[in-house]
Structures are given as structure tokens and as C-alpha cells.
Amino acid sequence: xxxxxxxxxxxxxxxxxxxxxxxxxxxxxxxxxxxxxxxxxxxxxxxxxxxxxxxxxxxxxxxxxxxxxxxxxxxxxxxxxxxxxxxxxxxxxxxxxxxxxxxxxxxxxxxxxxxxxxxxxxxxxxxxxxxxxxxxxxxxxxxxxxxxxxxxxxxxxxxxxxxxxxxxxxxxxxxxxxxxxxxxxxxxxxxxxxxxxxxxxxxxxxxxxxxxxxxxxxxxxxxxxxxxxxxxxxxxxxxxxxxxxxxxxxxxxxxxxxxxxxxxxxxxxxxxxxxxxxxxxxxxxxxxxxxxxxxxxxxxxxxxxxxxxxxxxxxxxxxxxxxxxxxxxxxxxxxxxxxxxxxxxxxxxxxxxxxxxxxxxxxxxxxxxxxxxxxxxxxxxxxxxxxxxxxxxxxxxxxxxxxxxxxxxxxxxxxxxxxxxxxxxxxxxxxxxxxxxxxxxxxxxxxxxxxxxxxxxxxxxxxxxxxxxxxxxxxxxxxxxxxxxxxxxxxxxxxxxxxxxxxxxxxxxxxxxxxxxxxxxxxxxxxxxxxxxxxxxxxxxxxxxxxxxxxxxxxxxxxxxxxxxxxxxxxxxxxxxxxxxxxxxxxxxxxxxxxxxxxxxxxxxxxxxxxxxxxxxxxxxxxxxxxxxxxxxxxxxxxxxxxxxxxxxxxxxxxxxxxxxxxxxxxxxxxxxxxxxxxxxxxxxxxxxxxxxxxxxxxxxxxxxxxxxxxxxx
Numbered sequence: 001x002x003x004x005x006x007x008x009x010x011x012x013x014x015x016x017x018x019x020x021x022x023x024x025x026x027x028x029x030x031x032x033x034x035x036x037x038x039x040x041x042x043x044x045x046x047x048x049x050x051x052x053x054x055x056x057x058x059x060x061x062x063x064x065x066x067x068x069x070x071x072x073x074x075x076x077x078x079x080x081x082x083x084x085x086x087x088x089x090x091x092x093x094x095x096x097x098x099x100x101x102x103x104x105x106x107x108x109x110x111x112x113x114x115x116x117x118x119x120x121x122x123x124x125x126x127x128x129x130x131x132x133x134x135x136x137x138x139x140x141x142x143x144x145x146x147x148x149x150x151x152x153x154x155x156x157x158x159x160x161x162x163x164x165x166x167x168x169x170x171x172x173x174x175x176x177x178x179x180x181x182x183x184x185x186x187x188x189x190x191x192x193x194x195x196x197x198x199x200x201x202x203x204x205x206x207x208x209x210x211x212x213x214x215x216x217x218x219x220x221x222x223x224x225x226x227x228x229x230x231x232x233x234x235x236x237x238x239x240x241x242x243x244x245x246x247x248x249x250x251x252x253x254x255x256x257x258x259x260x261x262x263x264x265x266x267x268x269x270x271x272x273x274x275x276x277x278x279x280x281x282x283x284x285x286x287x288x289x290x291x292x293x294x295x296x297x298x299x300x301x302x303x304x305x306x307x308x309x310x311x312x313x314x315x316x317x318x319x320x321x322x323x324x325x326x327x328x329x330x331x332x333x334x335x336x337x338x339x340x341x342x343x344x345x346x347x348x349x350x351x352x353x354x355x356x357x358x359x360x361x362x363x364x365x366x367x368x369x370x371x372x373x374x375x376x377x378x379x380x381x382x383x384x385x386x387x388x389x390x391x392x393x394x395x396x397x398x399x400x401x402x403x404x405x406x407x408x409x410x411x412x413x414x415x416x417x418x419x420x421x422x423x424x425x426x427x428x429x430x431x432x433x434x435x436x437x438x439x440x441x442x443x444x445x446x447x448x449x450x451x452x453x454x455x456x457x458x459x460x461x462x463x464x465x466x467x468x469x470x471x472x473x474x475x476x477x478x479x480x481x482x483x484x485x486x487x488x489x490x491x492x493x494x495x496x497x498x499x500x501x502x503x504x505x506x507x508x509x510x511x512x513x514x515x516x517x518x519x520x521x522x523x524x525x526x527x528x529x530x531x532x533x534x535x536x537x538x539x540x541x542x543x544x545x546x547x548x549x550x551x552x553x554x555x556x557x558x559x560x561x562x563x564x565x566x567x568x569x570x571x572x573x574x575x576x577x578x579x580x581x582x583x584x585x586x587x588x589x590x591x592x593x594x595x596x597x598x599x600x601x602x603x604x605x606x607x608x609x610x611x612x613x614x615x616x617x618x619x620x621x622x623x624x625x626x627x628x629x630x631x632x633x634x635x636x637x638x639x640x641x642x643x644x645x646x647x648x649x650x651x652x653x654x655x656x657x658x659x660x661x662x663x664x665x666x667x668x669x670x671x672x673x674x675x676x677x678x679x680x681x682x683x684x685x686x687x688x689x690x691x692x693x694x695x696x697x698x699x700x701x702x703x704x705x706x707x708x709x710x711x712x713x714x
Contacts, residue, residue, distance in 0.1 A: 004278075005275060005278055005279050008271050008274050008275040008278075009275055009279075009287050011267070011268075011271045012268050012271040012272045012275060012287060012291065013287070013290060013291050013294055015264045015265070015267045015268035015271065016264075016268045016272075016291040016294075016295060017291070017294055017295050017298045018260065018261075018264040018268075019261060019264045019265045019268055020108055020112070020295040020298065020299055021298060021299060021302055022257055022258075022260050022261035022264065023044075023100065023103055023108070023261065024103065024108050024299055024303060025257055026038055026044065026254070026257050026258065026261065027041075027100060027103055027104045028103075028104065028303075029257075031247060031251040031253055031254045032247070032250065032251050036247050038244060038247055038248070038254055039240050039243070039244055040232065040235065040240070040241055040244030040245075040248075041096075041097055041100035041101055041104070042097065042228050042231040042232040042235060042241075043228075043232050043241070043244055043245070043248070044100065044258065044261065044262075045093065045096045045097060045100070045224070045225075045228040046225055046228040046229050046232050047258060047262050048096075048261070048262050048265045048266065049093075049221045049222070049224040049225035049228060050221075050222075050225045051262045051263070051266050052221045052262075052265065052266040052269055052270075053217075053218045053221035053222045053225060055266045055267075055270065056214050056217050056218040056221065056270065057214075057218050059214065059270065060214040060215070060218070081196065084192065084195065084196035085196055085219055085220065085223055086223055087192050087196075088189060088192045088193045088196050088197075088220060088223070089220055089222075089223025089224045089226070089227055090223075090227055091185050091186075091188045091189035091192055092189045092193070092220065092223075092224045093224045093227035093228055093231075094181075094185040094189075095182055095185040095186040095189050096224070096228075097228075097231070098178050098179075098181040098182035098185055099111060099182045099186075101178045102175050102176075102178035102179040102182055104175075105174060105175030105178065106175040106176070106179060107299075107309070108295065108296070108299040108303075109152075109296050109299065109300060109309055109313070109317065110152075110175075110179065111179060111182075112292045112293075112295055112296050113148075113149065113152055113292075113296065113316070113317060113320055114149075114179050114182075114183060115183065115186070115292060116145075116289060116292050116293070116320050116321075116324055117145050117146070117148070117149040117320055118183055118186075118187070119141075119142070119145060119324065119327060120141075120142040120143075120145040120146045120149070120323070122187075123138050123139070123141070123142040123327075124142060127139075135354075136354050137326060137327070137329070137354070137355065137360075138327060140323075140326055140360050141323045141324070141326040141327035142323070142327075143323070144319055144320075144322055144323030144326060144360075144363075144364055145319070145320050145323030145324065145327070146323075147319055147323075148315075148316045148317065148318065148319025148320035148321075148322070148323060148367075149316065149320055150316070151312060151313075151315055151316035151319060152312075152313050152315075152316025152317055152320070153316070154312065154316075155309075155310050155311075155312030155313040155315075155316060193220065197212075197216045197220075213273060213277060217269075217273060272284065272287070272288075275287060282328070285328060286328045289321075289324045289325075289328060293317070293321050296317060311371050311374070314367075314371050314374075315367055315368065315371045317367075318366070318367020318368075318370060318371060319364070319367055321367070322363045322364055322366060322367055325363060326360060326363055411591055411610065411613065411614050419614075419615035424456075425452050425456055425457060425458045425473055425474070426456060426457060426458065427457070427458050427474060427477060427479075427480060427482075428455075428457035428458065428480070428481065428482035429479075429481060430481055430482060431481075432481065432508040432509060433481040433484065433506070433507050433508050433509075434481065434482055434483055434484065434507065434508065434509050434510070434511060434601060435484050435485075435486050435504075435506065435507035435509070435510045435511070436448070436459070436483045436484060436485045436486065436510075436511050436513070437486055437487075437488075437510050437511070437512045437513070437567075437571045438485070438487065438512070438513040438514070438515070438583075439487065439490050439514070439515070439520055439524075439563065439564045439567045439568070440487050440490065440520070440524045440527070441515070441520050441521075441523035441524040441527060442513055442514065442515035442520050442583055443513060443515055443583040443586070443587070444485055444513070445468070445471075445472075446583075446587075447513055447583075447586065448472060448483065448485065449471075450586075450590055450594065450616055451483050451594075451597075451601075452472070453612075453615065453616040454594055454598065454608055454612060454613055454616040455598070455601075455602070455608055456608075456612075457482050457483075458472065458473050458474030458477065458480065458482070459472055459474055459480075459482065459483040459484070459485065460472075460474040460475060460476075460477045460478075460480030460482070460483070460484045460485065461475050461476070461484065461485040461486075462484060462485065462486045462488070462506075463485070463487075464476040482601075483511065483601070484507070486503070486506075487567070488503045489503055489566065489567065489570055490563040490564070490566065490567040504570075504571075504574040504575070504576045507576065508576075508577070509576065509577040509578065509600070510571060510574070510576055510577070510578040510579075511578070511579055511581070511597065511600070511601070512571045512572070512578050512579070512580045512581070513580075513581050513582075513583055513586070514568055514580065514581070514582055514583065514655075514659055515582070515583040515584065516584065516633065516634060516656070516659075516661045516664070516665075517561055517564045517565070517648060517649075517652040517656060517661075518634060518636050518637065518640065518645065518648060518649075519631070519633070519634060519635060519636050520564060521557055521560040521561055521564060521648065522549065522636040522639060522640075524560050525549070525553060525556065525557055525560065528556070546639075548638075548639055548640060548641050549636075549639060549640045549641060549644055549645075550641040550644055551641075551644070553644075554644055554647075557644065557648065558647060558648070558651065561647075561648045561651040561652055562651055564652055565651055565652045565654075565655055568652075568655040568659070569654075569655055572655065572658070579596070579597060579600045581593055581597065582659060582660075582664075584633045584664060590616065590617055591613055591614075591616070591617060594613060594616065595613070632668065633664060633668045634664075634665055634668050634669055634675075637665075637669055637672070637674075637675065642674065645678075646678065649678065649682070653682070653683075653685070654685060656683075657682070657683035657685060662679050662682055662683045665679060666679055
């Protein structure tokens with residue numbers, strides 16, 4: 001191989017590897033303070049196809065300008081049917097779309113391996129259906145590839161089925177179907193493209209105007225861009241395209257990732273075309289195989305998926321690589337008149353000298369030796385060295401990013417846990433009934449998500465919000481005793497109920513979670529002022545349009561503040577065993593807080609493993625009731641008119657100070673003059689008789705006491 005071809009091959013492999021990394025970063029990462037996911041695959045395809053077409057046209061123009069005049073006077077004129085180009089573009093767009101949507105739901109390894117394994121059924125179909133001559137080498141290659149694919153699939157299924165899980169199998173099933181559609185569309189695309197443009201000629205200068213390689217490439221990408229533009233505009237008008245555009249325009253990190261993806265995919269495509277035109281299709285197929293397996297190893301390293309794939313999975317990957325090597329290990333076809341001889345394949349099969357079986361056995365055993373050595377000498381499930389782990393700590397861990405703070409990330413790096421992609425939860429029927437008390441919009445669903453991921457047990461609610469049932473399977477289970485959500489006495493179940501002083505008696509113990517009253521009241525106001533879903537359930541993700549909270553919202557917000565105060569006082573001083581946690585603290589250090597919480601909830605012998613705790617912090621949309629914004633602490637400080645904000649703080653002052661929110665506010669917003677001014681002497685309070693804390697509940701703990709206005713449901 002000449003130096004120029006080698007440079008092209010290495011460049012194509014590097015750029016294709018970067019494309020794989022960036023695709024997984026964009027499709028599975030999150031951006032911004034609200035940790036939002038980018039969901040528009042069509043926008044990525046549109047940007048890539050247009051940039052690639054523009055790059056090819058620019059390259060063609062530069063080459064034409066630097067060529068000697070008249071050098072292409074004898075260039076053959078080619079004509080291609082518009083319908084053929086359109087059909088090729090349609091399947092090219094469909095292939096790219098299904099690939100990205102599949103990658104959103106399954107690992108990059110699965111996508112790349114599926115593409116590499118497609119040769120096995122192609123060999124079988126060619127021999128059994130089309131009666132093509134098939135050599136012993138090809139049959140062995142097909143068998144090894146099929147065995148590798150089956151081994152990988154069985155290993156992944158075993159890991160996903162292990163351990164507590166959310167039951168969110170539909171996403172994985174959809175990913176598998178999308179992967180199948182991707183392979184079908186990709187095969188049809190390659191066939192239609194060959195019929196439309198013919199075989200790629202083997203020439204010394206593929207970008208010369210003597211050959212229509214670049215014009216064909218440009219026109220195909222423009223057609224793909226047209227289909228992607230139509231799909232994107234449709235999603236913008238009727239789907240989530242507008243949200244994707246807003247995120248794209250507001251997040252420089254996303255724009256940078258998209259820029260790297262677009263440039264790398266364009267360069268990889270141009271280098272691949274140049275290499276294939278000069279080295280021939282068989283050499284290009286070998287290069288493609290190398291690209292796929294380099295991509296698998298790179299993505300597994302960068303995103304720390306070694307543990308998730310496991311030894312059996314990598315054994316399958318190795319066998320697919322061995323089978324691919326066996327399949328491609330034959331002398332390349334010769335150049336004949338600048339084109340590949342179409343009859344060469346048949347002649348080569350009949351004239352191929354069989355290799356000894358020992359050669360194939362050796363190639364087959366290489367992955368076994370490598371994986372066995374890794375299992376024997378390394379940590380379980382191929383744990384990475386610290387130097388490689390450092391590459392991914394913080395941004396990504398495993399299949400998803402982590403949300404565990406410093407301790408959580410250190411625990412993750414130390415254990416390198418093998419986390420199931422799906423979680424199933426089971427009911428818990430323990431002797432103790434544990435309530436989960438919190439004021440509305442205080443991180444309730446987030447806490448329940450983390451509890452279920454850590455324990456595998458279903459959480460429940462005294463209400464029955466059917467919009468949460470797909471995620472929290474025990475939401476409406478009235479026999480549940482584990483982590484039963486209640487907003488009482490702030491939000492009683494029955495609007496006609498008058499008094500809930502004895503609500504604590506429904507439980508044996510309580511987990512009391514508190515969120516600062518400014519953020520909690522603001523979030524509750526939004527939930528109360530957006531339309532419900534068509535089925536009557538609450539729309540937890542919607543946000544009402546408002547500038548600042550002021551006099552128009554004053555009455556409702558003051559009522560919410562009083563309810564926050566009374567709820568906090570009630571559960572802080574009720575005569576029941578409890579553990580009290582600030583929502584802000586749990587978000588900052590979920591592993592540390594969860595450890596103490598689980599000791600409170602479960603007997604010592606039933607405590608989950610540290611590996612399960614590490615998996616708890618793995619960020620995945622598959623087990624989240626809705627995409628909460630998870631905004632920074634006191635993010636709504638500037639959303640209040642100062643006068644109303646002071647009223648809210650005055651109402652909630654004593655529990656606000658008792659929970660240490662004055663100090664937390666200054667930690668988060670200490671540079672804000674208004675925050676320093678508001679907190680100056682704010683918590684200089686006199687001691688209070690604890691009995692006075694129950695003034696809102698009456699002086700007697702008696703069911704016949706008059707109902708306080710604070711707990712009337714209006």
C-alpha cells in the first residue's frame with residue numbers, strides 16, 4: 001500500500017471513530033443546567049449531508065481550478081436517472097435516521113456489530129437463494145460471525161435481565177427493531193446507489209473530472225439533505241423540533257459537538273471514497289471492518305462500557321472480528337481496464353486454494369485467549385485503568401452520564417459497576433409502613449426514582465396519579481407499605497376533609513424531604529397553572545409563561561407558602577420516628593444521603609450492595625417519570641418581585657432558618673447583593689415554645705378540633 005493510501009486509510013479510521021464518539025455523546029448525553037437531551041436526529045443528518053455536499057463541491061472546484069486546461073476534454077459524460085438518485089437518497093436518509101434512533105436506545109457496540117454481522121446472512125442468502133458459488137472459507141467465516149453475534153446478544157440479554165429493573169423493556173425492543181430497519185435500509189441503499197451510479201472505478205485520481213465520482217457524491221448528499229430538511233421541518237412544526245433548535249442555539253457545548261460530528265463525518269466520507277477509488281472495493285471493505293472494531297473499542301473505553309458489555313459480550317465481538325478477518329483474507333482482485341472485473345468473484349471462488357483448518361481454528365481461538373486473559377488478570381468485567389477512567393469521569397459513565405457528585409463518581413470509578421439497562425421493581429410487604437412526606441414539587445418523583453433504583457422495590461402514593469403509572473408501577477397500590485408518598489396535611493386526599501392532625505398515625509415511620517420554599521412554591525404554581533393532559537392527568541413537564549411572580553400571583557403563592565410552612569412544621573414535630581433530608585443536599589450527594597436513608601428504611605441484612613448504589617446514580621431517561629428540569633438551588637430567586645419574595649420568606653421564616661436555608665442561599669447566591677441584604681439578620685430569632693408550632697393544628701391533638709384554614713383544600 002502506497003504512502004498516500006495509508007494516510008487516507010488512517011485518516012478515515014480516525015475520523016470515523018470521532019463520528020462514533022460524537023454520535024453517542026450527542027444522543028445519550030445531556031446539556032445545560034437543566035440536563036436536557038438533544039432529540040433531533042433529522043437536524044444532525046441535515047447538517048451533515050449539506051456540509052458534506054458543500055465540501056465535495058468545494059473540493060471539485062479546487063481540483064478543477066488547479067488542473068491543467070483541457071485535461072478533461074475527453075471526459076465521459078454520464079447521465080443518471082433522477083428517480084434513481086431520489087430513491088437512493090430516500091434510503092440513504094432512512095438508513096441514517098434509523099441508525100441514529102437505534103443508537104439512542106442501544107449501545108454503539110450493538111449498532112456497529114450488527115453492521116459487521118450482516119455479511120453472514122448475505123453469504124447464506126447468496127449460496128442458498130441465488131445459488132452463488134461459496135468457498136469453504138466463506139462458509140466458515142459466516143459461521144464464526146453468526147456465533148459471535150449470537151454470543152454477544154445472549155450476553156447482553158443476560159446482563160439486562162439481571163437484577164432489579166424498571167420494566168422499561170419497550171425502549172430496548174424498539175431499539176432492536178430500529179436496528180433491523182437500519183440494516184435493511186442500508187442494504188437497499190447500497191444496492192440502489194450501485195444501480196444508479198454504477199461500480200466505483202479504480203483510478204489513480206478519483207477526484208478528476210474524468211470520472212463523475214464527486215458529482216455523484218454531491219448530488220446524493222443533496223438529495224439526502226432534502227429529505228432530512230423535510231423531516232426536520234415537519235418535526236419542528238408538529239413535534240419536538242422547536243425544543244431541539246432552542247437547545248442547539250442556547251448550548252455552546254452541543255453546537256461544538258455537532259460541529260465536530262459534521263466535520264468528521266464529511267472528512268471520513270471523502271477519505272473513504274478516495275481510498276476505495278484507488279485501492280478497490282475489497283480493500284475498502286477491509287478498512288470498513290477495521291473502522292467498526294476500532295470504533296467499538298474506542299467508544300467502550302471513552303464511555304466506560306467495558307463492564308456493561310462484559311466478557312461474554314466481548315467474546316462475541318472478537319468472534320465477529322475473527323469471522324470478518326477470515327472472510328476478507330483472500331487475494332485482492334486485479335485492476336482490469338480501470339474497473340473491477342465483475343466475473344472475478346466466480347473465478348476466484350473456483351480457483352481459491354483452501355487453507356488448512358488449523359489456520360481457521362487459530363483465528364477462532366484468538367478472542368478466547370484475549371478475553372480469558374482479561375478476565376483473569378483484570379478487575380471483573382474488564383475494569384479500566386485509572387488513567388482511562390479519568391477520561392470519562394463526570395461527563396459520561398457507563399451507558400449514561402452520572403448524577404452522583406464527587407463521592408458518587410469516585411464510587412463509580414472504584415467499582416466500575418455492571419448496571420442493567422432495564423430495571424424491574426417488585427412490591428415490598430414489610431412489617432413497617434414508611435411514609436414519604438414532602439410538600440408538592442419538592443423532588444418527589446426524583447427521590448422515588450432513586451429509591452427504586454437503589455432497592456428494586458416499588459414506591460407508592462396515597463393518591464393515584466395515573467400519569468406516573470408507566471414509571472412507578474406501585475403508584476396506585478393501596479396495600480403498599482414502602483415509601484408511600486403523601487403531601488398531607490398540605491394537600492389532603494379528600495377536598496371535603498377538614499382536619500388532618502392525625503395523619504401521621506397512618507405510618508410507622510416517615511422520610512421527610514424538604515425543598516426551599518421559593519423554588520418549591522414557584523414549581524407548584526407552574527403545575528397549578530398549566531392545562532392538564534387530555535386524559536385528565538397532570539402535565540408535570542409543562543411550564544406556564546410568566547415574567548416574574550408579582551401581585552397577580554400573590555394570593556395563590558402566599559397560600560402555597562403557608563402550606564409549605566405548616567407542612568414542614570407538622571412533620572418536623574410530629575411524634576413519629578423520622579429521617580429528615582433536604583432535597584438540595586440529596587441532589588448534591590445522593591450516594592452519601594442514600595446510605596443513611598437505606599439504613600433507616602431496611603434491615604441491615606437487606607441493604608443493597610455498593611454496586612447497586614453506584615448504578616443508582618447512572619443517569620437514564622428509561623426510569624424517570626418525566627423530564628424534570630433539576631434546576632440549580634434557588635434558581636427562582638430573580639423570578640420574584642422583591643416585595644412578594646420578602647412576604648414569602650417572612651411566612652416561612654422559622655422553618656426556613658431551622659433547615660439552614662439562609663446559609664445555603666448565601667452559598668449559592670453570595671455574590672448577589674439582594675440575597676446578602678435579605679439574609680442580613682434574617683435568622684436572628686428568639687426561642688419559641690415548641691407547643692406554639694402547633695397553633696395551626698389547635699391546642700389539642702383531638703379529631704374534633706376545628707379545622708385550620710391553612711389545610712382547607714381550595
